[in-house]
Amino acid sequence: MAFDGFRPLDEKILVEYLKATPSLAAKLGNKFDGFEIKEVGDGNLNFVYIVIAPGGSCVIKQALPYIRCIGESWPMTQDRAYFESSTLQEHGRLCPEHVPEVYHFDRTMCLIGMRYLEPPHIILRKGLIAGIEYPLLAEHMSGYMAKTLFYTSLLYLTTTNHKISRYCGNVELCKHTxxxxxxxxxKVSEYNRWTTPYLDADAEAIRVDNILKLEIxxxxxxxxxxxxxxxHGDLHTGSVMVTTESTQVIDPEFSFYGPMGFDVGAFIGNLILSYFSQDGHSNEGADRKLYKVWILKTISETWNLFHTKFTALWDxxxxxxxxxxxxxxxxxxxxxxxxxxxxxxxLFHDTLGFGAAKMIRRIVGVAHVEDFEWIKEANKRADCERKALNFAKTLLKDRRQFHNIGEVVSAIELFDTR
Amino acid sequence: MAFDGFRPLDEKILVEYLKATPSLAAKLGNKFDGFEIKEVGDGNLNFVYIVIAPGGSCVIKQALPYIRCIGESWPMTQDRAYFESSTLQEHGRLCPEHVPEVYHFDRTMCLIGMRYLEPPHIILRKGLIAGIEYPLLAEHMSGYMAKTLFYTSLLYLTTTNHKISRYCGNVELCKHTxxxxxxxxxKVSEYNRWTTPYLDADAEAIRVDNILKLEIxxxxxxxxxxxxxxxHGDLHTGSVMVTTESTQVIDPEFSFYGPMGFDVGAFIGNLILSYFSQDGHSNEGADRKLYKVWILKTISETWNLFHTKFTALWDxxxxxxxxxxxxxxxxxxxxxxxxxxxxxxxLFHDTLGFGAAKMIRRIVGVAHVEDFEWIKEANKRADCERKALNFAKTLLKDRRQFHNIGEVVSAIELFDTR
Known part of the structure; x- marks a missing residue:
C-alpha cells in the first residue's frame, strides 16, 4: 500500500500505515493482533488516534486542512504538522523530561507518531477544573520554559544559528494568532462571543477603550x-498533560521565533483564568478556597522558579x-x-501583557475555555468572567507598574473580592 | 563562451560576458566597438566596472568572496549580491526616482548589471568633504526612506507578505554588522583603531562605560x-550618489528585515560626523561656517520631512x-x-540610538570615514573626532530625553563649542 499523497486517516488506513512504517511498527512490538485504536481528537484541527497494542503504544496525530469548528471557510495550512514535529523534536532535545518523544514524521500525510502519554495523564485544564493539586507543576513548567526559551535565544545561540529561516514559513498560524x-x-467581529446579555456592556467597553487598544x-x-x-506559541493549560508526578507539553503547532513572554504569559494567564473560574465550580461539593490558594502559589512559583532557572542557565x-x-x-x-x-x-512585563491579552480573548473572543464554559449558570459564569476580564484589563494597561509576581497575586486577590 | 561557474571578472571576461548577455548588450545599443571600460571599485568587497559604449552605458558590479582590505581571513558570502539585487529591485519599485535601475542579475557570477550614474554624480561623502551644498538632499533622502520603510512594514503589508523568508538568509552580513x-x-579587538595616541583615553573610556554598554x-x-x-542596512553617506539635482541610493548588500531606525540613524549619524569633521577641512581655503549651518539644516529637514512623509503615507x-x-x-x-x-x-529614539552607535564605531572601530581620515594633521583630526565621539556617547545614553530634532541640533552645536 503506497502513501504518496495526503489521505485523511480512518482506522483501516491507519492500520495499514502502521504496518507499512517500520519506526512505528517497532514501537508496537511489530505485532498487529489485539490492537486497540481510539480517536480522541476534538476533531477541530486534527485527528488524534491512540494506538495500544500488546507490544507497545503510540499516538498518531494528523493535521486537517481547516478548523472544523468554524467551518471550511477558515482553512489552516497543514504545514503546521511540520512545525509541530520540528518543535517537539527541538524542545524535546532541550527538555526531554517534559516533551513527548517523536517517533515518526510524514510531511505528505501531515502525520506525527509520538509517545502515548498513558493514564493517569490528563489535560491540565481538566485537572484544574476538577480541583486537583499538582505539587510539581510550577517546578516542571518553569524548567520547561527556562530551558526551551533560553537555549533558543541569542543568550545561548550565535546569530547564525538563531536566525534560522526554518520557521519563517509558519506565517499562517501566526496570522491566525x-x-x-x-x-x-x-473590534466588532462575527467570530466574537461572550456570555450574553450579562457581558454585553463589558465587551462593548473593550471596543471603545483607547488605552487598552494602544497597549494591545x-x-x-x-x-x-x-x-x-x-x-511554543500556544502554551495554555490545554497544551499540558499532567499527573501528580509528570508534566508533558504537547501541541506546539503554533511555534515560531517570537517573544518569550508570549509563552510564559500564556501559561500564567491561563492559571489566572482558572483561579477566577473556581467560584463557579465550588458548589459542586468541594470547597475551592484552599484550591484557589494553591493556584496563586503555583502562579508565584512558576514565575519565581522560571526567573531563577533562566538566570542560572545564563550564568x-x-x-x-x-x-x-x-x-x-x-x-x-x-x-x-x-x-x-x-x-x-x-520579560516580566511582556509576560504580564501577553498573559492579560490571552485572558481577554478567552472571554470576549472566538475561542473560550472550559474553565468558564463548564459553569452552567450563565449569570454565575458571567460574574467569574467579569472579574477575570477586569483584572486582565488592569494588568494589560498597568503591567509596567508591577515589580514582582507577589504584587500580581495581591492584585488578583483584590479583584476577586471586589 | 559559457559562464556556468563563478569567475572573477577581468576586462576580457567582462566584454565576452556583455556580448553574451542580451539584456546588457541591449543597454549598450548592441554595438561593441569603441567601448570604454573602467574599474572603479575600491576593491575591498567588489569589482565595479563602468562600461560606456557609443550606444549606451551600464555598471557591472561583482561580489568577491572576502573583504580584501582585511584579508582573506575575513570571508564574506557572495550571496550578498543576491540580497543587493533583490533590494535594489524592491526599493526601486517603491522609489524609482532615487534607486538606480537593475538591468540584469546573475546569481552564479554574483554579478549585477545596473544603471550607470553619469557625471556629475559623485559619492555624497566626497561632496560633503568638498563643502558642496545639495539643496534637495533632505527632500530626496526623506522621500526615499519614507517610501522604502513604510511600504515594507506592517503599516502597509499584511503579515503574510511581511514575514518573507527571502531575507532570513542574509545572516552573514548581519553578523558582520x-x-x-x-x-x-x-571591547579590546585586534580590528579596532583610532587616532593614537590622542584618543587612547577616549577609546579606553568606552570600554569601561557600563551605561553605554547597557544601551548598546x-x-x-x-x-x-x-x-x-x-x-537598506548600510545607509551612510558613502552609499548615496548625488548631483545638486539627483540623489541615488546604492549598495544595499546589507539589507534585511530590521529596525527602521537603523537606516534613518545611519544617514543622520553620518551627517553629524560630517559636521564635526568640517573644522578639519576649513583651512583649505574655504570657510566652513556657513556650510556647517547647511549641514545642521539638512539634518533637521531630513528628520522633519521624513516624519511628515512617513505619516502622510500612513494616512x-x-x-x-x-x-x-x-x-x-x-x-x-x-x-x-x-x-x-x-x-x-x-522611531525617533531608535534613529538617535543607531545614529550614535554608527558614529562611535567610525571613530574607534575597524572602518573609519574619509570625513576624518582626510584630515592630515593627527592632532587636529583627533580634536574633531573627540567632539563627535563625546556627542555620540551623550546621544546614545540620553536619546530618550530628546523630543525633536531641533533639540538634537542644539546639542550638536553645544558639543561643537566645548
Whole structure:
C-alpha cells in the first residue's frame, strides 16, 4: 500500500500505515493482533488516534486542512504538522523530561507518531477544573520554559544559528494568532462571543477603550516583529498533560521565533483564568478556597522558579556561544547584574501583557475555555468572567507598574473580592 | 563562451560576458566597438566596472568572496549580491526616482548589471568633504526612506507578505554588522583603531562605560530581533550618489528585515560626523561656517520631512492592507494620533540610538570615514573626532530625553563649542 499523497486517516488506513512504517511498527512490538485504536481528537484541527497494542503504544496525530469548528471557510495550512514535529523534536532535545518523544514524521500525510502519554495523564485544564493539586507543576513548567526559551535565544545561540529561516514559513498560524488575540476582541467581529446579555456592556467597553487598544498594539507589534526565541506559541493549560508526578507539553503547532513572554504569559494567564473560574465550580461539593490558594502559589512559583532557572542557565553559559552579551564586553559584576535585571524586568512585563491579552480573548473572543464554559449558570459564569476580564484589563494597561509576581497575586486577590 | 561557474571578472571576461548577455548588450545599443571600460571599485568587497559604449552605458558590479582590505581571513558570502539585487529591485519599485535601475542579475557570477550614474554624480561623502551644498538632499533622502520603510512594514503589508523568508538568509552580513557596530568598539579587538595616541583615553573610556554598554546591548537586541521593515542596512553617506539635482541610493548588500531606525540613524549619524569633521577641512581655503549651518539644516529637514512623509503615507493607506493598526480597531482620531505619536517617538529614539552607535564605531572601530581620515594633521583630526565621539556617547545614553530634532541640533552645536 503506497502513501504518496495526503489521505485523511480512518482506522483501516491507519492500520495499514502502521504496518507499512517500520519506526512505528517497532514501537508496537511489530505485532498487529489485539490492537486497540481510539480517536480522541476534538476533531477541530486534527485527528488524534491512540494506538495500544500488546507490544507497545503510540499516538498518531494528523493535521486537517481547516478548523472544523468554524467551518471550511477558515482553512489552516497543514504545514503546521511540520512545525509541530520540528518543535517537539527541538524542545524535546532541550527538555526531554517534559516533551513527548517523536517517533515518526510524514510531511505528505501531515502525520506525527509520538509517545502515548498513558493514564493517569490528563489535560491540565481538566485537572484544574476538577480541583486537583499538582505539587510539581510550577517546578516542571518553569524548567520547561527556562530551558526551551533560553537555549533558543541569542543568550545561548550565535546569530547564525538563531536566525534560522526554518520557521519563517509558519506565517499562517501566526496570522491566525494575531487575528484572534490581538485584533478580534477589540473590534466588532462575527467570530466574537461572550456570555450574553450579562457581558454585553463589558465587551462593548473593550471596543471603545483607547488605552487598552494602544497597549494591545504594542504587544501585537512585539508578537509580529520580535524574533527572540523558539516559542511554543500556544502554551495554555490545554497544551499540558499532567499527573501528580509528570508534566508533558504537547501541541506546539503554533511555534515560531517570537517573544518569550508570549509563552510564559500564556501559561500564567491561563492559571489566572482558572483561579477566577473556581467560584463557579465550588458548589459542586468541594470547597475551592484552599484550591484557589494553591493556584496563586503555583502562579508565584512558576514565575519565581522560571526567573531563577533562566538566570542560572545564563550564568552557566555566560562564556558560551551566545552573542547577545559577550563576556569581553559585559565583563564586570555590576554590569552583569544591570543587564540581567533589565532583561528579566522586560520579560516580566511582556509576560504580564501577553498573559492579560490571552485572558481577554478567552472571554470576549472566538475561542473560550472550559474553565468558564463548564459553569452552567450563565449569570454565575458571567460574574467569574467579569472579574477575570477586569483584572486582565488592569494588568494589560498597568503591567509596567508591577515589580514582582507577589504584587500580581495581591492584585488578583483584590479583584476577586471586589 | 559559457559562464556556468563563478569567475572573477577581468576586462576580457567582462566584454565576452556583455556580448553574451542580451539584456546588457541591449543597454549598450548592441554595438561593441569603441567601448570604454573602467574599474572603479575600491576593491575591498567588489569589482565595479563602468562600461560606456557609443550606444549606451551600464555598471557591472561583482561580489568577491572576502573583504580584501582585511584579508582573506575575513570571508564574506557572495550571496550578498543576491540580497543587493533583490533590494535594489524592491526599493526601486517603491522609489524609482532615487534607486538606480537593475538591468540584469546573475546569481552564479554574483554579478549585477545596473544603471550607470553619469557625471556629475559623485559619492555624497566626497561632496560633503568638498563643502558642496545639495539643496534637495533632505527632500530626496526623506522621500526615499519614507517610501522604502513604510511600504515594507506592517503599516502597509499584511503579515503574510511581511514575514518573507527571502531575507532570513542574509545572516552573514548581519553578523558582520553586529560585530563591527555593536561589539568591537566596546571591547579590546585586534580590528579596532583610532587616532593614537590622542584618543587612547577616549577609546579606553568606552570600554569601561557600563551605561553605554547597557544601551548598546538594547540596540543590538533590536537590530538582531526586530523584523520591522526591509531596510537598506548600510545607509551612510558613502552609499548615496548625488548631483545638486539627483540623489541615488546604492549598495544595499546589507539589507534585511530590521529596525527602521537603523537606516534613518545611519544617514543622520553620518551627517553629524560630517559636521564635526568640517573644522578639519576649513583651512583649505574655504570657510566652513556657513556650510556647517547647511549641514545642521539638512539634518533637521531630513528628520522633519521624513516624519511628515512617513505619516502622510500612513494616512493615505490607513484603510489599506497593513495589519499593524486595523482601522476597525483604531477607529477614532484621538487614538490615531496616540498610536502615531508613540510609533514616531519610538522611531525617533531608535534613529538617535543607531545614529550614535554608527558614529562611535567610525571613530574607534575597524572602518573609519574619509570625513576624518582626510584630515592630515593627527592632532587636529583627533580634536574633531573627540567632539563627535563625546556627542555620540551623550546621544546614545540620553536619546530618550530628546523630543525633536531641533533639540538634537542644539546639542550638536553645544558639543561643537566645548
Amino acid at each position: 494575531e487575528q484572534v488575540i490581538f485584533s478580534d476582541p477589540y 498594539a504594542e504587544l501585537k507589534s512585539k508578537f509580529s516583529e520580535r524574533v527572540q526565541a523558539l516559542i 552557566k553559559h555566560k562564556d558560551g556561544p551566545g552573542e547577545a552579551y559577550l563576556l569581553e564586553i559585559y565583563n564586570n559584576l555590576d554590569l552583569q547584574l544591570l543587564i540581567k535585571k533589565k532583561y528579566m524586568d522586560d | 553586529e560585530q563591527v557596530i555593536f561589539s568591537d568598539p566596546y 546591548a538594547e540596540l543590538k537586541s533590536k537590530f538582531s530581533e526586530r523584523v520591522q521593515a526591509l531596510i 493615505k493607506h490607513k484603510d489599506g492592507p497593513g495589519e499593524a493598526y486595523l482601522l476597525e480597531i483604531y477607529n477614532n482620531l484621538d487614538l490615531q494620533l496616540l498610536i502615531k505619536k508613540k510609533y514616531m517617538d519610538d
